[in-house]
Amino acid sequence: MCATCGCSAEPETITLEQKVLAKNDALAEHNRDMLAGLGILAVNLMSSPGSGKTTLLERTIRTVGQDRPVAVIEGDQETLIDAERIRRAGCAVEQVNTGAGCHLDAAMMHDALHKLDPEPGSLLFVENVGNLVCPALFDLGEGGKVVIISVTEGTDKPLKYPYMFAVADLVIVNKVDLLPYVDFDLEACRRHVAAVNPGTPVVALSATRGDNLEAWYGWLSSRSVPGVAATPGTSPLR
Amino acid sequence: MHELSIAQSVVDAICERAAGRSVHSVRLRVGALTAVVPEAMRFCFDLAVEGTAAQGARLDIEHRPGMARCRSCGADVELTDPILLCPCGSADLEVTAGRELQIVSMEVR
Numbered sequence: 001m002c003a004t005c006g007c008s009a010e011p012e013t014i015t016l017e018q019k020v021l022a023k024n025d026a027l028a029e030h031n032r033d034m035l036a037g038l039g040i041l042a043v044n045l046m047s048s049p050g051s052g053k054t055t056l057l058e059r060t061i062r063t064v065g066q067d068r069p070v071a072v073i074e075g076d077q078e079t080l081i082d083a084e085r086i087r088r089a090g091c092a093v094e095q096v097n098t099g100a101g102c103h104l105d106a107a108m109m110h111d112a113l114h115k116l117d118p119e120p121g122s123l124l125f126v127e128n129v130g131n132l133v134c135p136a137l138f139d140l141g142e143g144g145k146v147v148i149i150s151v152t153e154g155t156d157k158p159l160k161y162p163y164m165f166a167v168a169d170l171v172i173v174n175k176v177d178l179l180p181y182v183d184f185d186l187e188a189c190r191r192h193v194a195a196v197n198p199g200t201p202v203v204a205l206s207a208t209r210g211d212n213l214e215a216w217y218g219w220l221s222s223r224s225v226p227g228v229a230a231t232p233g234t235s236p237l238r
Numbered sequence: 239m240h241e242l243s244i245a246q247s248v249v250d251a252i253c254e255r256a257a258g259r260s261v262h263s264v265r266l267r268v269g270a271l272t273a274v275v276p277e278a279m280r281f282c283f284d285l286a287v288e289g290t291a292a293q294g295a296r297l298d299i300e301h302r303p304g305m306a307r308c309r310s311c312g313a314d315v316e317l318t319d320p321i322l323l324c325p326c327g328s329a330d331l332e333v334t335a336g337r338e339l340q341i342v343s344m345e346v347r
Binding site: 136 | 240243244247248250251252255256259262263266271272273274319320321322323329330339340341342343344345346347
Protein backbone atom coordinates (compact mmCIF):
# COMPACT_ATOMS: atom_id res chain seq x y z
CA MET A 1 0.00 0.00 0.00
CA CYS A 2 1.17 3.52 -0.72
CA ALA A 3 2.71 5.09 2.36
CA THR A 4 1.87 8.60 1.16
CA CYS A 5 -1.87 8.49 0.49
CA GLY A 6 -2.94 4.95 1.31
CA CYS A 7 -3.82 4.01 -2.27
CA SER A 8 -3.03 0.53 -3.54
CA ALA A 9 -0.97 1.56 -6.58
CA GLU A 10 2.49 -0.02 -6.62
CA PRO A 11 5.27 2.39 -7.55
CA GLU A 12 6.89 1.79 -10.90
CA THR A 13 10.60 2.37 -11.22
CA ILE A 14 11.71 4.17 -14.37
CA THR A 15 15.39 4.07 -15.28
CA LEU A 16 16.64 7.34 -16.73
CA GLU A 17 20.46 7.19 -16.59
CA GLN A 18 20.68 10.63 -18.14
CA LYS A 19 22.85 13.63 -17.45
CA VAL A 20 21.17 16.20 -15.23
CA LEU A 21 22.32 18.96 -17.54
CA ALA A 22 21.45 17.02 -20.72
CA LYS A 23 19.15 19.77 -21.98
CA ASN A 24 21.71 22.49 -21.35
CA ASP A 25 24.44 20.40 -23.01
CA ALA A 26 22.25 19.72 -26.07
CA LEU A 27 21.45 23.40 -26.45
CA ALA A 28 25.14 24.25 -25.97
CA GLU A 29 26.00 21.88 -28.84
CA HIS A 30 23.38 23.63 -30.96
CA ASN A 31 24.99 26.99 -30.13
CA ARG A 32 28.42 25.54 -30.96
CA ASP A 33 27.23 24.29 -34.36
CA MET A 34 25.60 27.63 -35.11
CA LEU A 35 28.78 29.54 -34.18
CA ALA A 36 30.98 27.17 -36.19
CA GLY A 37 28.73 27.63 -39.21
CA LEU A 38 29.23 31.38 -38.97
CA GLY A 39 32.97 31.10 -38.33
CA ILE A 40 32.59 32.85 -34.98
CA LEU A 41 34.98 32.26 -32.10
CA ALA A 42 33.05 32.60 -28.83
CA VAL A 43 35.12 33.10 -25.67
CA ASN A 44 33.52 32.74 -22.25
CA LEU A 45 35.18 35.08 -19.71
CA MET A 46 34.73 34.08 -16.09
CA SER A 47 36.07 35.63 -12.89
CA SER A 48 35.09 37.02 -9.54
CA PRO A 49 33.56 40.51 -9.56
CA GLY A 50 36.14 43.25 -10.02
CA SER A 51 38.94 41.28 -11.69
CA GLY A 52 38.92 43.60 -14.69
CA LYS A 53 36.93 41.62 -17.27
CA THR A 54 35.20 44.69 -18.68
CA THR A 55 38.41 46.74 -18.78
CA LEU A 56 40.19 43.92 -20.63
CA LEU A 57 37.27 43.74 -23.05
CA GLU A 58 37.24 47.49 -23.71
CA ARG A 59 40.94 47.38 -24.54
CA THR A 60 40.59 44.25 -26.68
CA ILE A 61 37.67 45.70 -28.64
CA ARG A 62 39.60 48.89 -29.38
CA THR A 63 42.61 46.92 -30.62
CA VAL A 64 41.29 43.89 -32.47
CA GLY A 65 37.99 45.52 -33.41
CA GLN A 66 39.85 47.61 -35.97
CA ASP A 67 40.35 44.54 -38.13
CA ARG A 68 37.69 42.06 -37.17
CA PRO A 69 34.06 42.44 -36.03
CA VAL A 70 33.74 41.99 -32.29
CA ALA A 71 30.51 41.42 -30.37
CA VAL A 72 29.84 40.97 -26.67
CA ILE A 73 27.21 39.22 -24.57
CA GLU A 74 27.22 40.81 -21.11
CA GLY A 75 25.95 38.78 -18.19
CA ASP A 76 25.17 40.56 -14.93
CA GLN A 77 22.56 40.06 -12.27
CA GLU A 78 21.30 43.62 -12.73
CA THR A 79 21.98 46.91 -14.57
CA LEU A 80 23.17 47.88 -18.06
CA ILE A 81 26.37 49.53 -16.76
CA ASP A 82 28.83 47.10 -18.36
CA ALA A 83 26.86 46.94 -21.62
CA GLU A 84 27.08 50.73 -21.85
CA ARG A 85 30.85 50.62 -21.29
CA ILE A 86 31.23 48.02 -24.03
CA ARG A 87 28.99 49.95 -26.42
CA ARG A 88 31.11 53.06 -25.88
CA ALA A 89 34.19 50.99 -26.74
CA GLY A 90 32.58 50.56 -30.13
CA CYS A 91 30.98 47.16 -30.52
CA ALA A 92 27.64 45.38 -30.66
CA VAL A 93 26.49 44.21 -27.25
CA GLU A 94 23.59 42.28 -25.80
CA GLN A 95 22.99 42.51 -22.05
CA VAL A 96 21.57 39.49 -20.25
CA ASN A 97 20.32 40.19 -16.74
CA THR A 98 20.06 36.96 -14.82
CA GLY A 99 18.22 38.51 -11.85
CA ALA A 100 18.72 36.11 -8.96
CA GLY A 101 20.68 33.75 -11.23
CA CYS A 102 24.39 33.37 -10.61
CA HIS A 103 25.54 32.20 -14.06
CA LEU A 104 24.68 32.18 -17.74
CA ASP A 105 23.34 28.97 -19.28
CA ALA A 106 23.05 27.69 -22.84
CA ALA A 107 19.44 28.89 -23.20
CA MET A 108 20.40 32.48 -22.24
CA MET A 109 23.33 32.28 -24.65
CA HIS A 110 21.02 31.03 -27.42
CA ASP A 111 18.50 33.85 -26.93
CA ALA A 112 21.27 36.45 -26.73
CA LEU A 113 22.89 35.11 -29.91
CA HIS A 114 19.65 35.53 -31.83
CA LYS A 115 19.12 39.06 -30.52
CA LEU A 116 22.72 40.08 -31.13
CA ASP A 117 22.97 38.41 -34.55
CA PRO A 118 26.79 38.70 -34.72
CA GLU A 119 28.48 39.07 -38.09
CA PRO A 120 30.03 35.95 -39.62
CA GLY A 121 33.72 35.67 -38.79
CA SER A 122 33.43 37.83 -35.69
CA LEU A 123 34.98 37.40 -32.32
CA LEU A 124 32.28 37.01 -29.67
CA PHE A 125 33.06 37.56 -26.00
CA VAL A 126 30.68 36.32 -23.35
CA GLU A 127 31.23 38.15 -20.08
CA ASN A 128 29.77 35.75 -17.56
CA VAL A 129 28.30 36.79 -14.21
CA GLY A 130 31.13 37.64 -11.79
CA ASN A 131 31.34 34.42 -9.81
CA LEU A 132 34.07 31.78 -9.47
CA VAL A 133 31.76 28.86 -8.69
CA CYS A 134 28.54 28.47 -10.65
CA PRO A 135 29.49 29.43 -14.24
CA ALA A 136 32.00 26.54 -14.30
CA LEU A 137 29.23 23.95 -14.61
CA PHE A 138 27.32 25.34 -17.57
CA ASP A 139 28.50 24.76 -21.12
CA LEU A 140 27.35 27.65 -23.29
CA GLY A 141 28.63 26.27 -26.59
CA GLU A 142 31.67 28.55 -26.49
CA GLY A 143 34.97 27.84 -28.22
CA GLY A 144 37.08 28.58 -25.16
CA LYS A 145 36.82 29.33 -21.44
CA VAL A 146 39.04 32.00 -19.95
CA VAL A 147 39.33 32.49 -16.19
CA ILE A 148 40.64 35.85 -15.00
CA ILE A 149 42.04 36.66 -11.59
CA SER A 150 43.77 39.83 -10.50
CA VAL A 151 46.82 40.25 -8.30
CA THR A 152 44.74 41.97 -5.64
CA GLU A 153 42.78 38.77 -5.05
CA GLY A 154 45.36 36.42 -3.57
CA THR A 155 47.78 33.83 -4.89
CA ASP A 156 45.80 30.84 -3.68
CA LYS A 157 42.61 31.53 -5.62
CA PRO A 158 43.10 28.56 -8.01
CA LEU A 159 43.20 26.22 -4.99
CA LYS A 160 40.19 27.87 -3.32
CA TYR A 161 38.06 27.69 -6.46
CA PRO A 162 39.49 24.58 -8.14
CA TYR A 163 36.35 23.68 -10.10
CA MET A 164 36.49 26.92 -12.03
CA PHE A 165 40.22 26.71 -12.74
CA ALA A 166 39.86 23.05 -13.76
CA VAL A 167 37.67 23.97 -16.75
CA ALA A 168 39.79 26.90 -17.98
CA ASP A 169 41.48 26.81 -21.39
CA LEU A 170 43.44 29.93 -20.42
CA VAL A 171 44.06 31.68 -17.11
CA ILE A 172 44.73 35.42 -17.15
CA VAL A 173 46.36 37.12 -14.17
CA ASN A 174 45.34 40.76 -14.50
CA LYS A 175 46.55 44.00 -12.88
CA VAL A 176 50.25 43.07 -12.90
CA ASP A 177 50.96 46.81 -12.80
CA LEU A 178 49.96 46.57 -9.11
CA LEU A 179 52.47 43.79 -8.29
CA PRO A 180 54.89 46.16 -6.50
CA TYR A 181 52.13 47.13 -4.05
CA VAL A 182 50.52 43.80 -3.21
CA ASP A 183 51.56 40.49 -1.73
CA PHE A 184 51.03 38.27 -4.76
CA ASP A 185 53.41 35.48 -5.82
CA LEU A 186 52.97 35.01 -9.56
CA GLU A 187 55.09 31.85 -9.77
CA ALA A 188 53.18 30.23 -6.90
CA CYS A 189 49.94 31.16 -8.63
CA ARG A 190 51.17 29.42 -11.81
CA ARG A 191 51.93 26.30 -9.75
CA HIS A 192 48.44 26.38 -8.20
CA VAL A 193 46.83 26.58 -11.65
CA ALA A 194 48.97 23.63 -12.77
CA ALA A 195 47.83 21.65 -9.71
CA VAL A 196 44.19 21.78 -10.78
CA ASN A 197 44.60 22.04 -14.55
CA PRO A 198 48.00 20.84 -15.78
CA GLY A 199 49.18 22.32 -19.05
CA THR A 200 46.79 25.27 -19.09
CA PRO A 201 48.56 28.44 -20.19
CA VAL A 202 48.74 31.36 -17.72
CA VAL A 203 49.10 34.88 -19.13
CA ALA A 204 49.99 37.69 -16.74
CA LEU A 205 49.00 41.10 -18.06
CA SER A 206 47.68 44.53 -17.22
CA ALA A 207 44.53 45.56 -19.04
CA THR A 208 44.86 49.18 -17.88
CA ARG A 209 48.57 49.69 -18.61
CA GLY A 210 48.75 47.32 -21.57
CA ASP A 211 51.50 44.93 -20.36
CA ASN A 212 51.71 41.64 -22.27
CA LEU A 213 48.45 42.05 -24.15
CA GLU A 214 50.18 40.49 -27.20
CA ALA A 215 50.11 37.13 -25.40
CA TRP A 216 46.33 37.43 -24.94
CA TYR A 217 45.81 38.43 -28.57
CA GLY A 218 48.08 35.58 -29.63
CA TRP A 219 45.96 33.09 -27.68
CA LEU A 220 42.79 34.44 -29.30
CA SER A 221 44.44 34.09 -32.68
CA SER A 222 45.42 30.49 -31.95
CA ARG A 223 41.81 29.63 -31.02
CA SER A 224 40.20 31.30 -34.00
CA VAL A 225 38.03 29.13 -36.18
CA PRO A 226 40.04 27.85 -39.13
CA GLY A 227 38.73 28.58 -42.59
CA VAL A 228 37.15 31.88 -41.62
CA ALA A 229 37.42 34.54 -44.27
CA ALA A 230 40.87 35.92 -43.56
CA THR A 231 41.64 39.14 -45.35
CA PRO A 232 45.02 40.78 -45.08
CA GLY A 233 45.23 43.01 -42.05
CA THR A 234 47.45 43.98 -39.23
CA SER A 235 45.36 42.58 -36.40
CA PRO A 236 47.07 39.86 -34.40
CA LEU A 237 43.88 37.86 -34.85
CA ARG A 238 44.49 37.42 -38.53
CA MET B 239 23.72 28.74 -5.81
CA HIS B 240 23.92 26.75 -9.05
CA GLU B 241 22.18 23.89 -7.24
CA LEU B 242 18.86 25.66 -7.84
CA SER B 243 19.37 25.56 -11.62
CA ILE B 244 20.47 21.95 -11.36
CA ALA B 245 17.45 21.03 -9.22
CA GLN B 246 15.22 22.78 -11.74
CA SER B 247 16.79 20.73 -14.54
CA VAL B 248 16.15 17.53 -12.58
CA VAL B 249 12.52 18.43 -11.90
CA ASP B 250 11.91 19.39 -15.56
CA ALA B 251 13.38 16.10 -16.77
CA ILE B 252 11.51 13.86 -14.34
CA CYS B 253 8.15 15.58 -14.76
CA GLU B 254 8.48 15.33 -18.53
CA ARG B 255 9.28 11.63 -18.29
CA ALA B 256 6.57 10.96 -15.69
CA ALA B 257 3.97 12.12 -18.25
CA GLY B 258 1.31 13.12 -15.74
CA ARG B 259 1.95 10.46 -13.09
CA SER B 260 3.14 11.57 -9.70
CA VAL B 261 6.80 11.14 -8.86
CA HIS B 262 7.41 9.38 -5.57
CA SER B 263 11.21 9.39 -5.44
CA VAL B 264 14.25 10.30 -7.55
CA ARG B 265 17.76 8.89 -7.47
CA LEU B 266 20.69 11.10 -8.49
CA ARG B 267 24.33 10.14 -8.97
CA VAL B 268 26.65 12.95 -7.87
CA GLY B 269 30.40 12.72 -8.28
CA ALA B 270 32.74 14.27 -5.72
CA LEU B 271 34.35 16.48 -8.39
CA THR B 272 31.18 18.18 -9.63
CA ALA B 273 30.96 21.20 -7.30
CA VAL B 274 27.44 20.13 -6.33
CA VAL B 275 26.84 20.23 -2.59
CA PRO B 276 24.34 17.52 -1.56
CA GLU B 277 22.80 19.61 1.27
CA ALA B 278 22.24 22.56 -1.05
CA MET B 279 20.89 20.17 -3.68
CA ARG B 280 18.30 18.76 -1.25
CA PHE B 281 17.22 22.22 -0.16
CA CYS B 282 16.81 23.39 -3.75
CA PHE B 283 15.10 20.18 -4.86
CA ASP B 284 12.39 20.69 -2.23
CA LEU B 285 11.83 24.21 -3.56
CA ALA B 286 11.85 23.17 -7.22
CA VAL B 287 9.26 20.39 -6.83
CA GLU B 288 6.63 22.72 -5.29
CA GLY B 289 3.50 22.66 -7.40
CA THR B 290 4.80 19.99 -9.80
CA ALA B 291 4.06 16.29 -10.28
CA ALA B 292 7.09 15.64 -8.08
CA GLN B 293 5.83 17.61 -5.08
CA GLY B 294 6.87 15.81 -1.89
CA ALA B 295 9.15 13.39 -3.77
CA ARG B 296 12.08 11.89 -1.87
CA LEU B 297 15.55 12.66 -3.20
CA ASP B 298 18.15 9.88 -2.95
CA ILE B 299 21.73 10.88 -3.71
CA GLU B 300 24.25 8.24 -4.74
CA HIS B 301 27.74 9.60 -4.06
CA ARG B 302 30.62 8.73 -6.35
CA PRO B 303 34.18 9.29 -5.14
CA GLY B 304 36.65 11.15 -7.28
CA MET B 305 39.24 8.79 -8.79
CA ALA B 306 42.31 9.39 -10.89
CA ARG B 307 45.12 7.33 -12.39
CA CYS B 308 48.66 8.56 -11.91
CA ARG B 309 50.52 8.63 -15.20
CA SER B 310 53.85 8.50 -13.36
CA CYS B 311 53.46 5.53 -11.00
CA GLY B 312 50.28 3.94 -12.37
CA ALA B 313 48.43 4.04 -9.03
CA ASP B 314 44.69 4.62 -8.77
CA VAL B 315 44.21 7.53 -6.36
CA GLU B 316 41.06 8.74 -4.65
CA LEU B 317 40.50 12.50 -4.95
CA THR B 318 38.37 14.43 -2.48
CA ASP B 319 38.75 17.67 -4.46
CA PRO B 320 39.89 18.61 -7.96
CA ILE B 321 43.49 19.21 -6.85
CA LEU B 322 45.47 16.62 -8.76
CA LEU B 323 48.21 15.13 -6.61
CA CYS B 324 49.38 11.54 -6.23
CA PRO B 325 51.03 10.36 -2.98
CA CYS B 326 54.12 9.65 -5.16
CA GLY B 327 54.42 13.42 -5.65
CA SER B 328 53.29 13.51 -9.27
CA ALA B 329 50.63 15.97 -10.42
CA ASP B 330 50.24 14.19 -13.77
CA LEU B 331 46.91 12.50 -13.11
CA GLU B 332 44.00 11.56 -15.31
CA VAL B 333 40.59 11.83 -13.67
CA THR B 334 38.70 8.56 -14.20
CA ALA B 335 35.60 9.10 -12.03
CA GLY B 336 33.85 11.69 -9.91
CA ARG B 337 32.42 14.00 -12.57
CA GLU B 338 29.07 12.21 -12.76
CA LEU B 339 25.92 14.30 -12.42
CA GLN B 340 23.11 12.03 -13.54
CA ILE B 341 19.50 11.16 -12.92
CA VAL B 342 19.64 7.42 -12.31
CA SER B 343 15.99 6.54 -11.89
CA MET B 344 12.67 7.55 -10.37
CA GLU B 345 9.59 5.92 -8.90
CA VAL B 346 6.21 6.98 -10.20
CA ARG B 347 2.64 6.04 -9.40
